[in-house]
Amino acid sequence: MGENKTYIQSFCTIQNNEIILNGETIFKTEPTVFSDFSKKAFRNFEIDYPKFFKMDNLSKLAFLGAELLLKNEIDNTKENNIALIFANKSSSLDIDVKYQKSISDKENYFPSPAVFVYTLPNICLGEISIRHQLRSENSFFIFEAFNPLFMVNYANILINTKKADKVLCGWVEYFNEEYKAFLYLVASEGIMEHQKELIETVYKK
Amino acid sequence: MTKEVFITETNCITPIGFDVAANVKNIVNGVSGIQLHQNQSLMKAPFYASIVDSAQLNKAFAKVAPAENYTKLEKMMILALQPIVENSKLDLDGKTGFILSTTKGNITALENPSEENIQKAQLHQLAKTIADFFGFKTEPIVVSNACVSGILAVSVAKRLVQSRMYDNIFVVAGDVISEFVLSGFNSFQAMSDLPCKPYSKNRNGVTLGEASAAVLVTSNKEHAKIKIIGDGSINDANHISGPSRTGEGLFRSIESALAEAKINPNQIDYISAHGTGTTFNDEMEAIAFNRLGLENIPVNSLKGFYGHTLGASGLLETVIGIQSVLESKLFVSLGFDELGVSQPINIIEKSEDKTINYFLKTASGFGGCNTAVLFEKVK
Numbered sequence: 001m002g003e004n005k006t007y008i009q010s011f012c013t014i015q016n017n018e019i020i021l022n023g024e025t026i027f028k029t030e031p032t033v034f035s036d037f038s039k040k041a042f043r044n045f046e047i048d049y050p051k052f053f054k055m056d057n058l059s060k061l062a063f064l065g066a067e068l069l070l071k072n073e074i075d076n077t078k079e080n081n082i083a084l085i086f087a088n089k090s091s092s093l094d095i096d097v098k099y100q101k102s103i104s105d106k107e108n109y110f111p112s113p114a115v116f117v118y119t120l121p122n123i124c125l126g127e128i129s130i131r132h133q134l135r136s137e138n139s140f141f142i143f144e145a146f147n148p149l150f151m152v153n154y155a156n157i158l159i160n161t162k163k164a165d166k167v168l169c170g171w172v173e174y175f176n177e178e179y180k181a182f183l184y185l186v187a188s189e190g191i192m193e194h195q196k197e198l199i200e201t202v203y204k205k
Numbered sequence: 206m207t208k209e210v211f212i213t214e215t216n217c218i219t220p221i222g223f224d225v226a227a228n229v230k231n232i233v234n235g236v237s238g239i240q241l242h243q244n245q246s247l248m249k250a251p252f253y254a255s256i257v258d259s260a261q262l263n264k265a266f267a268k269v270a271p272a273e274n275y276t277k278l279e280k281m282m283i284l285a286l287q288p289i290v291e292n293s294k295l296d297l298d299g300k301t302g303f304i305l306s307t308t309k310g311n312i313t314a315l316e317n318p319s320e321e322n323i324q325k326a327q328l329h330q331l332a333k334t335i336a337d338f339f340g341f342k343t344e345p346i347v348v349s350n351a352c353v354s355g356i357l358a359v360s361v362a363k364r365l366v367q368s369r370m371y372d373n374i375f376v377v378a379g380d381v382i383s384e385f386v387l388s389g390f391n392s393f394q395a396m397s398d399l400p401c402k403p404y405s406k407n408r409n410g411v412t413l414g415e416a417s418a419a420v421l422v423t424s425n426k427e428h429a430k431i432k433i434i435g436d437g438s439i440n441d442a443n444h445i446s447g448p449s450r451t452g453e454g455l456f457r458s459i460e461s462a463l464a465e466a467k468i469n470p471n472q473i474d475y476i477s478a479h480g481t482g483t484t485f486n487d488e489m490e491a492i493a494f495n496r497l498g499l500e501n502i503p504v505n506s507l508k509g510f511y512g513h514t515l516g517a518s519g520l521l522e523t524v525i526g527i528q529s530v531l532e533s534k535l536f537v538s539l540g541f542d543e544l545g546v547s548q549p550i551n552i553i554e555k556s557e558d559k560t561i562n563y564f565l566k567t568a569s570g571f572g573g574c575n576t577a578v579l580f581e582k583v584k
Binding site: 084089090091093096097099100103104111112113116117119120121122123125126127129130132133134135136137138139140141142143144147150153154156157160161163 | 308309310312315316318323326327328329332333344345346347348349350351357361364365367368370384385388389391392393437438439440441442443444445446453454457461465571572573574
């Protein structure tokens with residue numbers, strides 16, 4: 001691959017009650033649970049989107065990261081061909097465990113469609129697509145650990161084959177209150193060259 | 206020049222056969238895997254489903270591996286891949302990739318949620334188990350994208366081979382029936398009370414099924430069964446648990462595949478569609494196909510034979526579709542009686558002979574996802 005160089009336009013990390021955008025802390029709270037942290041972050045950025053509160057934690061995490069990188073990127077007057085390539089380690093296991101609990105006790109059997117629908121990791125891509133009206137390529141992958149080589153290659157394939165103009169890449173891991181989101185926007189123009197070593201370094205920060 | 210990509214090996218493990226030939230024989234004879242089951246540990250009331258017989262599976266597995274502690278899904282996946290890995294005679298080196306497609310993997314492990322079992326339910330752990338069995342050297346790539354996973358895995362493999370990241374990729378897809386999935390579809394009131402009837406007037410939902418399927422995707426044309434010529438996976442951006450009323454994402458996914466393949470819609474000879482048997486899905490597909498002028502192309506859903514096998518379905522239906530192309534045969538869309546979608550589509554009502562040069566596979570799923578892949582007969 002690599003016929004044409006690609007570039008990282010912006011990047012965002014969410015972990016340990018802190019949100020870092022392009023290397024700068026833009027939001028931080030005292031140690032708290034994710035539901036509280038995510039609600040505070042949502043209010044802090046004055047996002048007007050009530051559907052947020054119905055999402056599971058994985059979708060909330062992915063949504064917040066995408067919001068920060070896409071809000072100045074989307075032009076509502078035209079089509080925005082920004083692909084979504086996301087991955088994580090634990091799939092939707094956090095809500096899988098919760099859903100399983102709702103059916104395990106036959107005395108207290110209460111399977112809910114509103115919970116069941118989130119037992120697929122790609123639902124967060126649907127949430128982001130709806131929010132930003134992205135009718136674009138999207139795929140969700142699972143790896144044991146963050147896989148920068150795969151992400152770089154796959155994003156470049158989409159841009160070089162013109163399946164997408166830009167690609168929002170995301171590592172969005174959530175299980176049992178342990179979370180980390182690392183999202184970045186890849187384009188065919190820019191200053192910061194999109195390559196594995198750089199992605200790896202920024203991810204580890 | 207863009208690299209050409211082919212499928213050279215196929216296999217599947219389903220309730221109607223443990224290889225492709227047995228499956229095709231049953232399809233030709235109209236034999237479905239769907240049966241009425243009474244199993245209170247899965248569901249309180251009797252339910253229709255297409256379930257792999259465990260005793261037969263264990264018997265077949267014993268010929269391949271000593272009876273180690275593998276789950277039903279792992280056995281099905283290993284059995285699907287084993288002859289392909291063996292026939293390929295490939296060095297399992299750094300240029301040989303491995304993609305695993307599933308929606309829920311070993312989800313039944315959560316029924317007893319110990320630390321160890323939670324680990325077992327991790328999809329990357331399932332992929333590692335399968336990879337270790339065969340000795341794949343590269344890191345497994347798990348595709349988990351709801352009901353398009355199986356066909357998306359073919360698209361991903363094609364793109365990675367085209368980009369020269371790998372020369373060959375083994376792809377396996379599988380899902381099993383569980384209380385988890387049955388109760389979930391039931392909570393959506395999406396389950397059919399009879400074997401599913403895709404595109405029919407009296408359809409009333411999904412019948413679930415279990416299966417595994419496997420293929421080898423490669424840049425090597427030798428022994429090619431089919432060529433992969435275009436693909437697209439575009440989101441509806443409309444609703445997380447229902448398809449777009451206009452079929453927007455599916456429409457665009459097929460458009461994207463056609464543009465890449467540089468063929469016109471009317472050149473397609475056969476569509477293997479998703480056809481789950483729900484009111485909204487089947488209607489949405491009919492609308493998308495009409496928007497593209499595909500209403501006269503023969504189309505079937507194989508769900509009447511297999512039920513909805515979730516993460517396996519797209520790959521399983523591709524494997525059978527490839528057989529349609531190789532044998533020049535259109536297979537009946539089992540369960541269909543009277544057209545029950547608002548736009549005309551050309552459902553295959555009985556199996557018949559037809560030369561197929563271009564074959565389209567589509568799927569759609571929760572999260573608003575859609576995938577379309579175009580295949581061309583190898584001359």
